[in-house]
Amino acid sequence: MSNQQLGDFLAHSVELESEARERYLELAQAMIAHHNTDVAGFFNRMAEESRLHLEEVAEIAQDIELPGLKAWEFGWPEEESPEAVSYEAVHYRMSLRQAMLLALENERAAEKFYRSFADASSDGETRHLAAQFSAEEASHAAQLVKMLGKLPPAREHHLEEDDQPHMPE
Amino acid sequence: MNLIAKAKPKDYKSSVKPIWCPGCGHFSVLNALTKAFAALGIDKDDTVLVSGIGCSSRLPAYVDSYGFHGVHGRGLAIAQGLKVARPDLTVIALGGDGDGFSIGGNHFIHACRRNVNITYIAMDNEVYGMTKGQASPTTAADWDHSKLTPHGPGVRPFKPAALALASGAPWIARGYSGNPNQLARLIAEAVEHPGFSFVHVLSQCITFCPEQTDWKAVVSEREAPALTDADAAASLFLHENGFQTGVLYNAARNAWPPEQVERQSTDITEGFRL
Numbered sequence: 001m002s003n004q005q006l007g008d009f010l011a012h013s014v015e016l017e018s019e020a021r022e023r024y025l026e027l028a029q030a031m032i033a034h035h036n037t038d039v040a041g042f043f044n045r046m047a048e049e050s051r052l053h054l055e056e057v058a059e060i061a062q063d064i065e066l067p068g069l070k071a072w073e074f075g076w077p078e079e080e081s082p083e084a085v086s087y088e089a090v091h092y093r094m095s096l097r098q099a100m101l102l103a104l105e106n107e108r109a110a111e112k113f114y115r116s117f118a119d120a121s122s123d124g125e126t127r128h129l130a131a132q133f134s135a136e137e138a139s140h141a142a143q144l145v146k147m148l149g150k151l152p153p154a155r156e157h158h159l160e161e162d163d164q165p166h167m168p169e
Numbered sequence: 170m171n172l173i174a175k176a177k178p179k180d181y182k183s184s185v186k187p188i189w190c191p192g193c194g195h196f197s198v199l200n201a202l203t204k205a206f207a208a209l210g211i212d213k214d215d216t217v218l219v220s221g222i223g224c225s226s227r228l229p230a231y232v233d234s235y236g237f238h239g240v241h242g243r244g245l246a247i248a249q250g251l252k253v254a255r256p257d258l259t260v261i262a263l264g265g266d267g268d269g270f271s272i273g274g275n276h277f278i279h280a281c282r283r284n285v286n287i288t289y290i291a292m293d294n295e296v297y298g299m300t301k302g303q304a305s306p307t308t309a310a311d312w313d314h315s316k317l318t319p320h321g322p323g324v325r326p327f328k329p330a331a332l333a334l335a336s337g338a339p340w341i342a343r344g345y346s347g348n349p350n351q352l353a354r355l356i357a358e359a360v361e362h363p364g365f366s367f368v369h370v371l372s373q374c375i376t377f378c379p380e381q382t383d384w385k386a387v388v389s390e391r392e393a394p395a396l397t398d399a400d401a402a403a404s405l406f407l408h409e410n411g412f413q414t415g416v417l418y419n420a421a422r423n424a425w426p427p428e429q430v431e432r433q434s435t436d437i438t439e440g441f442r443l
Contacts, residue, residue: 022179030191068175071204072354079348088347088373088382090191 021050111137194346194372204353242273281336302377
């Protein structure tokens with residue numbers, strides 16, 4: 001039972017960190033294509049953070065048999081894994097501040113997810129790891145709050161499309 | 170770690186990076202498709218994605234399988250021809266609402282009635298996005314966000330599921346780009362269905378229809394099992410709000426080509442003898 005809980009937890013952790021990394025990379029690439037280099041750079045940095053966390057999880061999981069769950073078989077609190085940026089939440093004209101706030105929301109969602117796993121588990125090792133991961137996400141969130149504090153004050157930012165279709169008179 | 174040995178969704182992505190607008194629902198469809206492929210263990214060398222023209226029709230370039238970026242509205246015609254010639258392949262046609270229900274509308278209804286064993290994924294954002302925001306066949310009659318239709322298109326939009334049912338489609342599902350994991354399951358089931366399977370995807374265009382970010386609040390998963398009765402399905406599709414997701418209709422119908430009954434050979438000249 002304990003091994004099953006640990007395997008289930010690690011399978012979720014691997015998926016969570018992989019999805020976060022891939023999503024950030026994908027969105028960074030899309031932002032580059034749309035000339036939003038500030039946000040692209042930030043998303044790349046977040047992808048690197050997720051890669052480091054993924055490596056940590058993979059190392060812990062290397063000798064453990066993980067369940068081969070299909071994408072729809074994971075038990076996420078919402079539709080997607082908690083740290084994956086929701087597609088409809090981004091915009092090619094979004095500001096760095098908006099991107100950071102979005103990332104902060106996701107770090108907090110991941111922290112909450114890991115904490116709830118720790119609270120619900122009856123296995124000591126799973127509880128310990130889940131609490132550790134939750135604390136790491138909390139520290140990422142704190143770093144983001146610090147970075148947000150260093151940004152210049154928010155300016156009015158509009159997302160409307162400037163380049164309207166040509167309408168001959 | 171046994172996950173390493175299995176193909177992962179990202180293994181099905183090509184090295185070509187999408188140029189869709191960040192926020193576009195099509196990213197989610199791409200992810201759902203690759204998740205479905207990974208879950209089914211699809212062999213990419215035996216898989217072909219066929220598309221028409223439009224933002225969504227760029228998708229085959231982003232998947233590491235065979236692909237055909239075809240002519241506007243003709244993805245289904247090409248896909249059916251390919252499947253008939255090569256029944257061993259997994260063939261998936263993809264496109265948008267303009268490509269599928271306007272330019273390719275005739276191919277759509279005939280694909281539904283013909284029932285060749287392919288999957289058709291229609292990524293519906295109710296707008297022509299690639300040409301910068303004109304009304305499509307699924308745009309609401311009063312959608313006045315485009316300067317090209319300042320008072321709205323003024324015509325009733327198609328209901329793709331109802332159209333598919335009336336045309337004879339045996340398997341109809343609806344997914345939402347805001348729920349890529351559910352969409353992955355729907356696509357996997359569609360690919361496994363032995364006949365024409367139609368997956369209607371609500372895939373938001375945040376650039377030209379920013380109001381579609383509100384879809385999240387109205388989309389709901391239909392709890393009931395798929396309907397098998399066409400009358401009941403017709404009633405559902407004509408009266409629902411268009412935001413219910415899941416496998417909505419699943420009727421048993423033999424895929425094309427029908428079994429050929431061997432007829433006794435006749436001497437054709439006999440019929441013309443005076």
